[in-house]
Amino acid sequence: MKILDKILFAQDFMPSSENIENVAISLAKTFGSAIVPIHVLPDDVVNPKVKHLLDDTANARMVKTKRHLEENGVQVHSPIVKYGVPHDQIVFTASSENANIILIGSGETGEEDEFKLGTTSERIIQNSEKPVLVIKKDSPFQVKTILCPVDFSDPSERALKNAIIFARRLDAKLIVLSVSEVSTTSWFSSKADLEQENKERAKTNAEAFKAFLGKFNLEGVNWLKEERSGNAAKEILQSIQYNNVDLLMMGTAGRSGLNRFVVGSVTEKVIREVPCSFVTLKSQDVISLHLETDIKDFEKLYEAGVQLEKDGLHEAAIEQYKASLGINTMHVPAYSAIARLFDKLGQPEKAGLYRKNANEIKERIWYSKIEEEVRKLRGS
Numbered sequence: 331m332k333i334l335d336k337i338l339f340a341q342d343f344m345p346s347s348e349n350i351e352n353v354a355i356s357l358a359k360t361f362g363s364a365i366v367p368i369h370v371l372p373d374d375v376v377n378p379k380v381k382h383l384l385d386d387t388a389n390a391r392m393v394k395t396k397r398h399l400e401e402n403g404v405q406v407h408s409p410i411v412k413y414g415v416p417h418d419q420i421v422f423t424a425s426s427e428n429a430n431i432i433l434i435g436s437g438e439t440g441e442e443d444e445f446k447l448g449t450t451s452e453r454i455i456q457n458s459e460k461p462v463l464v465i466k467k468d469s470p471f472q473v474k475t476i477l478c479p480v481d482f483s484d485p486s487e488r489a490l491k492n493a494i495i496f497a498r499r500l501d502a503k504l505i506v507l508s509v510s511e512v513s514t515t516s517w518f519s520s521k522a523d524l525e526q527e528n529k530e531r532a533k534t535n536a537e538a539f540k541a542f543l544g545k546f547n548l549e550g551v552n553w554l555k556e557e558r559s560g561n562a563a564k565e566i567l568q569s570i571q572y573n574n575v576d577l578l579m580m581g582t583a584g585r586s587g588l589n590r591f592v593v594g595s596v597t598e599k600v601i602r603e604v605p606c607s608f609v610t611l612k613s614q615d616v617i618s619l620h621l622e623t624d625i626k627d628f629e630k631l632y633e634a635g636v637q638l639e640k641d642g643l644h645e646a647a648i649e650q651y652k653a654s655l656g657i658n659t660m661h662v663p664a665y666s667a668i669a670r671l672f673d674k675l676g677q678p679e680k681a682g683l684y685r686k687n688a689n690e691i692k693e694r695i696w697y698s699k700i701e702e703e704v705r706k707l708r709g710s
Contacts, residue, residue, distance in 0.1 A: 333495065333617045333641065334361035336407075338429035338460075340420050341369045341395055346467045350435050351395065353471040353607075357433070357463075358404040360499055366407040366427050367395050368420060373413040385411070417453035424460045431461045431609075431616050447602050455582070455601065461492070461616045465607045473500045477575040479507040479566050481596075482542045485581025485611060490546060492609070492616045493579040495641050497551050502576070504553040506543065507569050509562040510535035532559050547642045549674070563599035570606060578608035628657035632664055644671045660695075662688050 339354045341347055358365050369388050375381045392409035399406045407427075412419045424432050437448015447464070455462050465471070478493040480486040490506060497504035510532040536557060543555065556573075558565040570578060582597045601608060609616065635650035648671050651664045658664075665688035672681035 333643075334363045334430050335618060336427065336429045337363050337365050338420070338424045338427060338432045339365050339367045340416075340432065340434045340454075341367050341392065342416075342435065343369070343391060344435065346435050346465075349468055349470065350433065350465050351398065353465050354433055355399060355402045355404055356471045358399075359402075363430070364405040364407055365399055366410065366423075366429060367392055367399070368410040368412065368423055370416040370419045371411065371413050373415075416450045417457060420454055421458045421460075424458060429460060430618055431463055432458060433463050433465070436464050436466050436607075452602070455610050459613050461609055461611045461614060463607070463609045463616075464601070466605065469607050471607070473502045473576045475503045475505065475573055475575050476500075476577045476579060477505045477507060477566075477570055477573065478579045479509065479562070479569075479600075480539075480542060480581075481508070481562075482538055483581065485613075487542075487545070487581070488615055489579050489581035489609075489611045492611060494546060494548060494551055494553075495617050495643075496577070496579065497553065498641055502552075504548075504551055505556055505569070505573055505575070506553065507556045507558065507566065508535060508539040508542075509565045510557070510559045511562060512560050528559065532557075547644065549642060550640070551642075562596045566596070566600050567603060570604060575606050578604055578606055580608065580610055582610050582612045628654040628661065631657065632661065635664070635667060639667065639671065644675055647671055660691055662691050662695075665691065 334357075337354060337357060339351070341351070354365050357363065369392055371384055371388055375384060388411050389409075392411060396406050396409050410423060410427075412423065420432060420434070423429075432454060434451055434454060435448075437451045451464055455464070473496075476493055476497050478486075478490050480490055493504055493506075496502070510528075512528050512531070539555065539557065556569060558569065566578075569575070578600070580597055580600065597610065601610065631650055631654035635647045635654060638644075638647035638650055641647075648668050651668050651671075654664050655661060665684045669681045669683075669685040669688065672678070672684065
């Protein structure tokens with residue numbers, strides 16, 4: 331069972347690439363993912379000897395990358411070397427390889443640069459429908475605190491759904507942030523009227539926030555909600571600093587038509603200045619569930635169900651437990667687990683049915699043991 335099947339790792343061989351390679355290993359081990367390394371060479375090299383040298387060097391270094399990843403116990407697909415514009419080739423390959431997520435560095439920028447996000451990284455985020463994980467320079471993937479800002483839109487709903495699973499798998503604290511935008515218009519006749527307007531906005535936002543959170547299963551997650559008022563981008567950045575956030579997960583405002591790749595203005599402001607690593611999600615989830623239904627080992631199927639239950643994916647866990655019962659119909663823990671999950675899903679009749687099955691099997695096993703003891707005593 332995999333929930334993050336494939337990571338497209340953009341290897342640029344810059345000084346920070348070794349750290350990003352280690353992040354790829356950590357992420358792959360956490361989620362049982364395969365890694366697809368890619369490197370993009372310029373397509374404007376005219377001299378054939380230089381082009382040949384570049385090609386040989388890149389392929390040799392990609393073989394070395396693959397070997398290093400494999401030595402660390404992760405599955406690696408054949409490295410990909412392409413020519414062209416880096417962000418175009420990376421986005422295209424992520425789609426053609428059906429990767430769950432693109433892993434990139436934030437880019438090599440100087441301390442004096444106004445924006446801390448490199449051009450290639452920014453364009454990948456703008457153009458990719460796939461989620462993008464951007465690792466800040468020299469930032470290890472030691473995630474203790476995750477921040478997920480929400481505006482109650484579909485992209486932010488997707489971001490929170492994925493952030494919850496990341497928090498469970500990484501055993502990290504999750505902060506869900508909502509910012510009530512403050513009006514600064516001069517239309518109001520008095521300062522008191524303006525303050526009352528912003529007070530009402532905050533109240534309405536708090537009610538919407540509560541209703542939004544009610545959609546999610548946060549059972550077993552170490553989480554808290556944070557409510558702020560002000561400029562959304564500024565408040566998100568301040569929350570990151572105040573809470574010492576290690577990973578930001580944000581939904582981006584994907585548009586339709588010709589502008590469908592435009593990143594929302596709040597996201598754009600935040601990702602240019604954010605001091606930590608971050609994930610952006612537009613129209614696709616990082617998490618894409620692949621249930622194990624073709625293996626014949628009921629214990630592996632049952633263990634997959636246990637992991638799905640820990641991930642909070644209750645419906646999927648039930649299906650996995652049922653698959654294990656298809657092989658071993660006497661497995662009481664699977665019946666009990668399904669009953670427990672149906673209780674959590676508010677389906678007591680189904681829970682009772684599976685609980686009854688579990689009890690009947692327990693009684694059958696108990697009576698079988700009694701009969702066996704009686705036969706031993708009789709010497710038969």
